[in-house]
Amino acid sequence: MTSDIAVHAEGLVKHFGEVKALDGIDLTVRKGQVVGLLGPNGAGKTTTVRILSTLLKPTAGTATVAGFDVVKQPDDVRRAIGLTGQYAAVDEYLTGRENLRMFGDLYHLAPKYVKERSAELLEWFDLTDAADRPAKTYSGGMRRRLDLAASLVAHPSILFLDEPTTGLDPRSRLGLWGVIENLVKEGTTVLLTTQYLEEADQLAEDIVVIDHGKVIAHGTSEQLKDEIGGDRVEVTVADSGAVAGAVEALRQVSGADALVEDLRISAPVSGGPVGSQSPTCSCVAPRSMTSSCR
Numbered sequence: 282m283t284s285d286i287a288v289h290a291e292g293l294v295k296h297f298g299e300v301k302a303l304d305g306i307d308l309t310v311r312k313g314q315v316v317g318l319l320g321p322n323g324a325g326k327t328t329t330v331r332i333l334s335t336l337l338k339p340t341a342g343t344a345t346v347a348g349f350d351v352v353k354q355p356d357d358v359r360r361a362i363g364l365t366g367q368y369a370a371v372d373e374y375l376t377g378r379e380n381l382r383m384f385g386d387l388y389h390l391a392p393k394y395v396k397e398r399s400a401e402l403l404e405w406f407d408l409t410d411a412a413d414r415p416a417k418t419y420s421g422g423m424r425r426r427l428d429l430a431a432s433l434v435a436h437p438s439i440l441f442l443d444e445p446t447t448g449l450d451p452r453s454r455l456g457l458w459g460v461i462e463n464l465v466k467e468g469t470t471v472l473l474t475t476q477y478l479e480e481a482d483q484l485a486e487d488i489v490v491i492d493h494g495k496v497i498a499h500g501t502s503e504q505l506k507d508e509i510g511g512d513r514v515e516v517t518v519a520d521s522g523a524v525a526g527a528v529e530a531l532r533q534v535s536g537a538d539a540l541v542e543d544l545r546i547s548a549p550v551s552g553g554p555v556g557s558q559s560p561t562c563s564c565v566a567p568r569s570m571t572s573s574c575r
């Protein structure tokens with residue numbers, strides 16, 4: 282294991298009874314890097330994060346975090362990581378400051394250190410004014426920020442963020458993105474999961490796309506857009522009577538099956554990736570299908 286690797290997983294498999302949650306996941310995160318694990322609901326993101334953070338044992342495969350084996354050296358792994366789960370883990374009845382102190386206690390950190398670190402984190406996450414109010418009075422965005430602050434009390438070098446912005450309004454989401462970007466500037470290694478390409482694109486240099494427990498694509502966001510984003514022809518027809526004709530026309534242009542969403546029909550075009558010289562076709566015909574879309 283070379284020392285610039287923070288997280289390395291090979292062939293991770295996890296079965297829950299009949300359910301094959303993970304079906305052979307390979308993953309590498311270098312130190313200081315942000316990797317986005319992108320996939321729809323049920324893809325296996327949380328299961329991957331739970332295995333890497335030692336909360337679950339894999340059925341097969343191996344993984345190291347900070348150079349330690351997640352199955353054989355779980356205590357060493359836990360000391361190196363911070364984890365913010367998909368659902369905020371703050372205690373409703375404790376204040377923001379008390380929540381952070383509780384995490385300090387869990388990590389057996391010196392009270393004086395925890396006090397200073399908490400004040401610093403509360404300031405950083407814009408929670409100083411609310412620090413002495415019970416967390417149940419916090420908004421969703423504030424809870425997530427507190428949750429993230431809690432995972433940072435022990436100064437982890439590697440941070441796992443499981444869907445950090447799911448359910449947040451756009452403003453809170455932007456705020457959290459800013460915080461994550463700052464963490465990364467300070468050298469924290471981050472593995473974050475998300476359902477949003479936009480979020481992976483914004484935060485991660487390297488994106489691993491998973492579905493049904495398998496890696497289906499991997500690369501920078503530019504590479505992925507070229508590979509799987511592709512261009513699509515999109516046609517909107519005036520009434521449902523025109524849908525069948527449009528589907529057939531698009532099938533001829535595209536060679537692939539068209540996707541029909543109400544009056545909007547779209548299909549991939551093999552003209553090539555964005556930015557290539559091959560001409561691509563993209564049109565929207567609000568009233569009737571235009572014959573120029575060829």
Ligand SMILES: Nc1ncnc2c1ncn2[C@@H]1O[C@H](COP(=O)(O)OP(=O)(O)O)[C@@H](O)[C@H]1O
Pocket residue numbers: 297300301302320321322323324325326327328329
């Ligand atoms: N404890 C569990 N028991 C049974 N099935 C589970 C359990 N945890 C997750 N699964 C299943 O494993 C698959 C992957 O789940 P998960 O890792 O939570 O996906 P994601 O986080 O990408 O939404 C899903 O089909 C889910 O229903």
Ligand SMILES: [Mg+2]
Pocket residue numbers: 326327328367443444
């Ligand atoms: Mg999940």
